Amino acid sequence: MTATLTHAxxxxxxxxxxxxxxxxxxxxxxxxxLDLTAAQPAAVAEFDDLPGFYRPPAGALVPARLGSRPAGMVAVHRLAGRTGELKRMYVNPRARGHGLGRDLIAAAVAAATDLGFTALWLQTKPDAMPGAEYLYRSYGLTEIAPYGGLHAEGVTTLALPLSQPEKGSR
Structure with a gap:
């Protein structure tokens, strides 16, 4: 079955x-x-205005469908300057095993590059999400110092430098 990814x-x-x-x-x-709204109180505003929070030039939201069903999503949002954050990566358990996670990361990287970000950061809990941790690292993300206000133990921060296209090559 083929996955369809679109910018929301x-x-x-x-x-x-x-x-x-x-x-x-x-x-x-x-x-x-983890109660995400307790761990990240600022996430409440994000969740209340999901499409607006991820509207360019601040970000992008990419839902994915497998056949006719919603199957996963990923988002990127500007942290500061030209650094973006990969957020809300999720693949429905019924849709796992189809390569959708890798497709979503690729979509996040493409969206971040289009937004002019030069780095993409994320936070994950490897002990609770070993498959995600493996996927992120296999895509080339490496550990960096923590950032932001996620108040949860066992969180790892990963980053991926992004190359920008040459001027005039688009």
């Missing part, structure tokens, strides 16, 4: 992203034992 712009994309965000928050709560 249409109403259906926004509905898919909201549905996937609810799944993501439930999954994080159940499998990671």
């Amino acid at each position: 712009q249409a109403d259906r994309d926004s509905r898919d992203a909201r549905s996937l965000l609810r799944e993501y928050l439930d999954w994080i709560g159940t499998h990671v034992g």
